[in-house]
Amino acid sequence: MLTGVTALVGPDEWMGAWALDPYVLAMISIAAVLYAIRVRQVGIARVGRWRIVSYGAGLACLGLSVMSPLDALAETLFGVHMVQHLILTEVAAPLVLLGLTGAVLRPLLAYKSVQRLRILSHPLVALPLWFALTVFWLFPPMYELQLDDELLHALAHVTFFASGLALWSPIVEVLPAPEWFGTGPRLVYLGGIWFGGLLISNVYWFAGTPFYPTHEEGAALWGISAVGDQANGGTAMMVAMLVIVGGTMVALFFRLARESELSQELIEQGHDRAKVKRAIRYRRAHLLRSPGS
Numbered sequence: 001m002l003t004g005v006t007a008l009v010g011p012d013e014w015m016g017a018w019a020l021d022p023y024v025l026a027m028i029s030i031a032a033v034l035y036a037i038r039v040r041q042v043g044i045a046r047v048g049r050w051r052i053v054s055y056g057a058g059l060a061c062l063g064l065s066v067m068s069p070l071d072a073l074a075e076t077l078f079g080v081h082m083v084q085h086l087i088l089t090e091v092a093a094p095l096v097l098l099g100l101t102g103a104v105l106r107p108l109l110a111y112k113s114v115q116r117l118r119i120l121s122h123p124l125v126a127l128p129l130w131f132a133l134t135v136f137w138l139f140p141p142m143y144e145l146q147l148d149d150e151l152l153h154a155l156a157h158v159t160f161f162a163s164g165l166a167l168w169s170p171i172v173e174v175l176p177a178p179e180w181f182g183t184g185p186r187l188v189y190l191g192g193i194w195f196g197g198l199l200i201s202n203v204y205w206f207a208g209t210p211f212y213p214t215h216e217e218g219a220a221l222w223g224i225s226a227v228g229d230q231a232n233g234g235t236a237m238m239v240a241m242l243v244i245v246g247g248t249m250v251a252l253f254f255r256l257a258r259e260s261e262l263s264q265e266l267i268e269q270g271h272d273r274a275k276v277k278r279a280i281r282y283r284r285a286h287l288l289r290s291p292g293s
Contacts, residue, residue: 017072055099061092076218079232093164097172121169197241204234
């Protein structure tokens with residue numbers, strides 16, 4: 001008999017397993033209202049409608065991942081639980097970040113505690129932090145413990161989302177990343193994320209033995225083996241690495257080629273190399289271009 005918050009659902013039950021958590025709804029609503037107020041103050045045109053859509057989509061993904069039937073199914077099957085964590089880290093977090101600007105965040109940045117937290121988004125901190133937290137929560141004893149403790153389970157979701165914000169902050173660069181962290185280093189950074197995901201995927205692909213007793217029972221409900229369920233979790237991780245991280249790497253690779261060409265053009269026009277580098281990084285190269293060029 002299972003105790004705690006874990007409630008396994010079978011193929012005939014999961015679609016009706018909605019759980020509209022008032023605390024989650026309240027937090028998402030507050031985040032949406034505060035954002036709307038700030039966007040109105042800054043100006044929709046200045047923020048950009050696409051950013052508003054991105055922020056809303058990020059909050060929607062956040063809510064659906066923890067209140068829809070996906071959450072109940074995630075407690076039953078490890079493969080789905082991995083998908084849920086990936087939505088929090090690799091989908092909801094970057095979408096929310098894409099919806100933000102420095103102007104929108106300015107009131108928050110007035111607080112010294114928020115300024116101190118910016119260290120978590122430093123590339124040399126964010127990447128190992130994401131990997132360490134992922135391994136920590138997937139470590140079998142801790143994983144089983146959080147499945148049976150409601151507060152710990154909620155903390156796991158919060159830390160996955162928060163680590164996603166930290167992980168993607170240097171890439172999205174709502175606030176300036178370190179000066180050395182240009183497009184080339186970002187490609188290396190994304191390669192580090194991809195490699196970390198590959199390591200985790202391989203653990204689940206080649207384990208040969210089930211790690212999580214709860215999911216052994218859940219997999220049986222769905223007529224699959226626990227080892228196969230774990231392999232599905234590894235596949236979910238690798239798909240996210242290929243589609244999201246790999247797609248971002250491809251986009252940055254083409255951006256790097258364009259930046260190199262544009263940099264050479266502006267330097268040949270007589271502009272200072274450091275000034276050109278900064279202008280290109282922050283999308284202001286058009287301000288340096290000579291008329292008619």
